[in-house]
Amino acid sequence: MGVAVHIPKNIVQEEGSGKQKIEKADHSPIQPVRRIVQFGFLFVILWIGFEFFLWVHQLEQGRTPTLTRPPGVEGFLPISALISLRYWILTGVLNHIHPASVVLLVIILATGVFLKKGFCGWVCPFGLLSDYLAKLHIRLFDRRFKLPKLLDYPLRSLKYLLLFFFVYAVFVQMNLFDLHAFIYSPYNRVADIKMLKFFTEMSSTTFWVLMTLVGLSLLIPHFWCRYLCPYGALLGALSWISPLKIHRNPETCIDCKLCTKACPAHIQVHKENVVFSDECNACFQCVDACPVKDTLYMSVTRKRFRLKPMAYAWILVGLFVAGTLLAKLSGYWHNWIPVEEYKYHVQHLHDPEYYHNRGAVPRYDEQKLRVPPVGKPMEHPPQQ
Ligand code: SF4
Ligand code: SF4
Known part of the structure; x- marks a missing residue:
């Protein structure tokens, strides 16, 4: 019985020599941006x-x-x-x-x-x-x-x-x-x-x-x-419920294991088609390490809604900026x-009243501290 050999689908012919070569990843590394x-x-x-x-x-x-x-x-x-x-x-x-x-x-x-x-x-x-x-x-x-x-x-x-x-x-x-x-x-x-x-x-x-x-x-x-x-x-x-995950395309993967070597969370990326691990912190080190074009990326499904690392960075920072601005505007x-x-x-x-025991606090003067009734908002202090 013959042994099945995995032939990556992204092998292209080199112009002129006609030699076969793997299409290389063409994205710039995101690690400097992450830093x-x-x-x-x-x-x-x-x-x-x-x-x-x-x-x-x-x-x-x-x-x-x-x-x-x-x-x-x-x-x-x-x-x-x-x-x-x-x-x-x-x-x-x-x-x-x-x-x-x-x-x-x-x-x-x-x-x-x-x-x-x-x-x-x-x-x-x-x-x-x-x-x-x-x-x-x-x-x-x-x-x-x-x-x-x-x-x-x-x-x-x-x-x-x-x-x-x-x-x-x-x-x-x-x-x-x-x-x-x-x-x-x-x-x-x-x-x-x-x-x-x-x-x-x-x-x-x-x-x-x-x-x-x-x-x-x-x-x-x-x-x-x-x-x-x-x-x-x-x-x-x-x-686990996040729609975005690191995906690996097994059809183009050359099984070089560079992604796994790069992963700080010890995830066997080269064996996963989708990285579900709760240890994945979206650092993109595996994506940066992958030498083959369109083989390792973050997306919602393997073929759809791919998110470039740079876009990821903008969205992440944008969430903090937008959330803070919204909070400022709404008081x-x-x-x-x-x-x-x-x-x-x-x-x-x-x-003693400035301590607590597993969430239980000593009694304090509610009137002096302008404590509102349960479920009611606090009154704005007059001097601010
Ligand atoms: S994004 Fe980072 S933590 Fe997640 S699999 Fe890739 S290298 Fe590992
Ligand atoms: S680095 Fe890329 S090509 Fe190499 S094993 Fe990982 S996914 Fe496959």
Whole structure:
């Protein structure tokens, strides 16, 4: 019996010599653009962090800040955003304590639904750090280390367990009154300042935990993203329903495996006709590596609705810009906590009412904090 030989369909005759050759990929690599986008987001995040640091510093000195508080800082409050999102779904009220956190969460969820885990591959600063630690790993060890499947699979489920823990706590354990109490609590009002202190006044335990994670990500590339990040788990789960996927055309594929070698998520791209994996972060490294024209690409179906990597980049960045602009225009970007109130909070950050226990907050003075009735919107403060 003869052995079936796979002959790629894109073999063309060379002009003049008549020799047969493979049609080469003619797209320019997207990786430089991806780096520009990643560093662009990093710059914005660092700028926001710096402005916020100065703003808090001026408040702590008892001064009225000369800068405006940057609402983008609320992107670092995913749990508060999840609580506010559920409250919004249940009551139709998007609160004005941290509205930007919900806006950013919704934008990120939208990227997951439409653009796979593009947030991880193109936007997240921890994804960028992870990429560079992986590069350093390859330089140091001259290969990409991968845990055996026996360890890799159970460890990958850890991030889903963490995600389950948060979703269960917010969507099952907290009732409407708990959500309301949390959103308007002193703790939530200063959650952004507490997050800043987490980094600027880091305890030695936190420092060593972070160093351990960096070390593990150096030894096992993308350790944090692959095994622990609950955000990555959420986007990975959403990416299953994303219509866009990496497709491979088996008729033109020459089985060179360059795509698989390039994939940082250890996906066997050369064996898949469609990459369904929740680990695919739409980085397009496989597409850049593929040497054959029209063989590896992102599209909705194998033959229809192909999306060029550059168009993907524009749509992803456009979603963030458009979402932020829309929130600004509709008044859901800046929060409604007056500066005078912040001045009071920063002096009391260590009081017992500025803490919570798994979402349960201590009782606080609702009248003083202008807390609206459950399901009603907050009143705009007079001085803003
Ligand atoms: S399959 Fe391609 S796009 Fe997805 S993670 Fe791997 S290299 Fe990146
Ligand atoms: S890079 Fe992957 S998809 Fe492209 S020809 Fe080689 S094996 Fe096939």
